[in-house]
Amino acid sequence: MTDVEKVKDYLDKAKVFYLTTVDGDKPKCRPFGFSMIEDGKLFFGTGTFKDCYKQLEKNPNIEISAMGAGGWLRLYGKAKIVENEALSQKALDALPAVKKLYEANGWKMGMFYLEDATAEFRDMTSIKEKIEF
Numbered sequence: 069m070t071d072v073e074k075v076k077d078y079l080d081k082a083k084v085f086y087l088t089t090v091d092g093d094k095p096k097c098r099p100f101g102f103s104m105i106e107d108g109k110l111f112f113g114t115g116t117f118k119d120c121y122k123q124l125e126k127n128p129n130i131e132i133s134a135m136g137a138g139g140w141l142r143l144y145g146k147a148k149i150v151e152n153e154a155l156s157q158k159a160l161d162a163l164p165a166v167k168k169l170y171e172a173n174g175w176k177m178g179m180f181y182l183e184d185a186t187a188e189f190r191d192m193t194s195i196k197e198k199i200e201f
Contacts, residue, residue, distance in 0.1 A: 071199045072110050075187045078134060078141050079103050085134035085141075087112070089123035096123060100132070102163060106155060109181040113159040115170070116178040124149060124180060139191040145182035155179050 069077070079085050080103075088097040098120060104111050114120045124130070124147045131144040156177040160167040170177060189197040 070108070071187070071201050072105055072108060075141070075143060075199065075201075076103055076105055076110055078136055078189070079132075082134035082136050082141070085132055087120070088131045088133070089120055090127040090129060091119070091123050096120070102159065104159060104162065106158070110185075111150075111155065111159070111179050111181045113156065113177045113179050116176045121149075121178045124178075128183075130182070139189060139196065142188040142190060143182070143185065145185035147180040148183045149178060149180045152179060 084099050084101050086097050087100045088095050090096070096119070100112060100114075102113065114124075128147040128149075129144075130147050131142065133143075134141045156179055159177055159179060160170060166177075169175070185201050187199040187201075188195045189199075
């Protein structure tokens, strides 16, 4: 299992994870539940019409947190937005309810991955494993 696959597996098992962006000088956190690996990169998606996407464009520094058995994951780095219609379509195909909603409203899915990413697998007192990718 690659490092990226290990992080994705943790996020998948958590089911819901929390992505934090920066809005001006304030953190903004929201639940996410989807990620996918493409070309060795861990991708996430959000609507291009959403505040989340606009915040990523202005300040790409993000952090993701997820709880798992016996600890949690802290994943952080810089969001790299990728404009790729085929990639966006692949994400929407994996999320039929979201796809239906986006198509009905003419919305677009914006895709991004983390550059200079660090994943910390933690417990209450320490980092158990640190991965950089």
